Amino acid sequence: MTTDVLIVIAAAVVQDGRLLVVSKQAAPDVFYLPGGKPEPGEAPLETLAREMHEELGVTPYKPKFLATVENQAALENQWMQMTVYAVELQQVPQPAAELADLRWITSEDGLNVAPAVREQVLPLLRDGLAS
Numbered sequence: 001m002t003t004d005v006l007i008v009i010a011a012a013v014v015q016d017g018r019l020l021v022v023s024k025q026a027a028p029d030v031f032y033l034p035g036g037k038p039e040p041g042e043a044p045l046e047t048l049a050r051e052m053h054e055e056l057g058v059t060p061y062k063p064k065f066l067a068t069v070e071n072q073a074a075l076e077n078q079w080m081q082m083t084v085y086a087v088e089l090q091q092v093p094q095p096a097a098e099l100a101d102l103r104w105i106t107s108e109d110g111l112n113v114a115p116a117v118r119e120q121v122l123p124l125l126r127d128g129l130a131s
């Protein structure tokens with residue numbers, strides 16, 4: 001039995017009542033928060049900054065811890081623990097080549113949204129999202 005938990009660091013960016021979600025070329029129909037797995041020895045905020053730079057060409061501004069959530073990982077067949085930071089942006093995100101899509105959502109919006117985002121992050125942010 002494996003007890004490995006996938007550790008993920010991610011950003012909740014809300015602008016004008018909408019949450020930023022992305023999908024990757026590897027799974028273009030699955031939408032989730034920008035972010036990813038830490039490299040060895042990397043601190044959470046370093047992972048956040050690296051992933052946001054790599055995926056969106058932006059620097060996280062005033063990251064604030066939002067929550068640590070656990071759920072089934074969307075792409076790997078593994079349990080995932082994801083630490084989410086509420087992040088402001090001062091630049092317009094420009095999706096890098098590894099991304100397939102970028103959307104601003106107020107709810108699931110008919111998309112295939114990763115379980116942790118659908119069941120935990122969207123409910124946590126509900127008050128800040130447009131209806």
Ligand SMILES: Nc1nc2c([nH]c(=O)n2[C@H]2C[C@H](O)[C@@H](COP(=O)(O)OP(=O)(O)OP(=O)(O)O)O2)c(=O)[nH]1
Nearest residue numbers: 008010032033034035036037073074075076114116
């Ligand atoms: N970034 C991110 N990953 C999530 C979320 N929800 C969720 O289940 N995951 C899953 C998807 C993948 O199974 C895993 C993260 O993988 P990833 O492929 O985005 O991470 P990465 O950029 O570090 O990956 P890699 O290409 O270096 O392997 O966590 C989420 O909201 N954001």
